[in-house]
Amino acid sequence: EAEVAQSPRYKITEKSQAVAFWCDPISGHATLYWYRQILGQGPELLVQFQDESVVDDSQLPKDRFSAERLKGVDSTLKIQPAELGDSAMYLCASSSPGTSGTYEQYFGPGTRLTVT
Amino acid sequence: GDSVTQMEGPVTLSEEAFLTINCTYTATGYPSLFWYVQYPGEGLQLLLKATKADDKGSNKGFEATYRKETTSFHLEKGSVQVSDSAVYFCALKASGAQKLVFGQGTRLTINP
Numbered sequence: 001e002a003e004v005a006q007s008p009r010y011k012i013t014e015k016s017q018a019v020a021f022w023c024d025p026i027s028g029h030a031t032l033y034w035y036r037q038i039l040g041q042g043p044e045l046l047v048q049f050q051d052e053s054v055v056d057d058s059q060l061p062k063d064r065f066s067a068e069r070l071k072g073v074d075s076t077l078k079i080q081p082a083e084l085g086d087s088a089m090y091l092c093a094s095s096s097p098g099t100s101g102t103y104e105q106y107f108g109p110g111t112r113l114t115v116t
Numbered sequence: 117g118d119s120v121t122q123m124e125g126p127v128t129l130s131e132e133a134f135l136t137i138n139c140t141y142t143a144t145g146y147p148s149l150f151w152y153v154q155y156p157g158e159g160l161q162l163l164l165k166a167t168k169a170d171d172k173g174s175n176k177g178f179e180a181t182y183r184k185e186t187t188s189f190h191l192e193k194g195s196v197q198v199s200d201s202a203v204y205f206c207a208l209k210a211s212g213a214q215k216l217v218f219g220q221g222t223r224l225t226i227n228p
Contacts, residue, residue, distance in 0.1 A: 041220050043160070
């Protein structure tokens with residue numbers, strides 16, 4: 001069964017450093033999402049791509065976060081500089097219309113970031 | 117804006133007990149509703165979904181019915197197992213949108 005791949009699984013970084021996460025969606029899925037999940041809370045959307053274009057980045061802190069999906073396949077999320085409050089699980093998901101048009105989302109295992 | 121409210125956890129039950137996790141939502145129009153499960157150290161897995169009023173989603177013994185009149189999508193299971201221990205998230209997708217809006221999650225622990 002096809003899966004969403006993410007790396008690294010765990011990352012520890014010091015505040016003010018740069019950090020990057022990578023996501024490879026399920027083959028053929030045009031829509032890719034990055035969510036942030038703070039401990040004890042539900043995931044919140046940071047950015048949504050349709051192919052290589054950003055369609056929603058309203059909750060992305062653009063002063064320090066950036067995201068790209070240059071060829072419309074895999075994607076990178078970067079934080080520079082990292083802050084203590086960025087400690088969270090970063091989840092990537094992908095979707096396609098599917099037979100019912102419901103755009104069911106499939107999630108990767110996540111990257112757990114700890115900022116010290 | 118759209119939002120989802122889940123019953124607060126943690127919830128602790130004995131094996132074979134009946135489970136209910138409450139979920140209510142606020143949204144305009146006719147959203148699709150979902151339950152996701154997250155096992156320790158893993159990402160989210162779709163457990164079940166319902167796309168219109170009165171639909172019942174079911175999977176692995178879990179069920180939830182889309183009740184528009186009460187804006188609810190409560191998760192139920194008749195007899196829980198230790199392996200059901202996880203965090204459960206209720207979520208909605210607004211009509212015409214693709215992003216998911218999640219509740220805060222409910223941690224479930226089943227004791228043998």
